[in-house]
């Protein structure tokens with residue numbers, strides 16, 4: 189017999205009263221005995237790390253396609269950076285680091301190959317067939333598509349991790365999803381850990397996209413000095429270290445931007461939680477608005493940076509060319525597989541057939557599952573195999 193759950197957490201650092209705890213978890217869809225040497229949220233994190241979808245993240249584009257260079261972020265390194273930022277904040281705020289880390293590592297599992305270009309193309313293909321949304325796909329992977337365990341499909345994660353993965357959701361999908369979709373029907377927030385991971389995602393990608401954009405030569409520091417968040421830190425570095433080489437200036441500036449955002453996030457969120465008188469994780473979920481956020485001034489600076497990146501990096505013609513190419517690959521594959529399902533690998537033929545038994549769009553959904561699961565290079569190879577007469581296998 190195992191002892192009753194202790195008042196103190198069994199694993200990990202002391203938590204604030206408003207943190208999520210495994211003892212107060214809404215549990216797993218398929219009940220399982222508690223792990224002996226880990227918390228329930230650690231087990232979630234570990235199952236995510238051991239999943240196939242997690243390993244695929246290494247070969248999925250963040251902004252730059254992986255063959256453009258070895259040093260650019262991919263979905264895996266992005267997810268690790270999100271986890272790092274989210275965990276630092278979680279510890280400072282007394283939130284549950286294990287849950288935070290689990291959500292961070294799983295948050296992008298459902299991304300298609302070729303980043304947002306791929307998602308956009310697949311969503312267009314699925315427009316009249318229920319649509320495609322990477323966020324929902326992440327949940328579909330951990331609930332259903334990973335098939336490794338003897339007793340259930342998916343990873344059978346706790347409610348709190350699943351809820352944290354589902355950042356947005358239409359009313360129609362929420363109705364279908366049961367408990368995990370409920371907050372999209374009746375209002376309310378996810379746990380503070382989920383709110384935090386959402387913010388850490390933004391901090392991570394805004395900053396690493398600046399870094400990658402500079403490395404790729406698509407952005408310049410002069411250009412970035414038009415953005416307050418960058419300029420202030422850049423000037424600090426320049427005046428403190430005159431004559432410092434450019435690459436170090438770049439890194440010192442970006443690390444100061446991350447520090448400014450993270451510090452503001454911690455201080456502002458702690459004050460907001462206190463001001464709201466939040467004493468438990470349920471009270472945070474019932475609160476009418478998110479409690480983890482930037483101060484108004486930092487939110488403004490962050491918006492300015494995002495706008496800059498949209499205009500100068502994501503819409504840069506070199507990124508745009510790849511975007512168009514990626515969309516063509518996804519669209520071609522989708523059309524070929526839905527027109528003739530026998531082109532699918534056998535495992536996915538079975539998968540699509542099973543889905544089609546209960547759903548008029550089941551075949552298309554099965555094809556979307558196959559395409560969404562591809563890495564960039566797998567998608568390129570599949571495209572060659574199907575459309576290039578000289579590629580036989």
Ligand code: MG
Pocket residue numbers: 266270295296389393
């Ligand atoms: Mg992300």
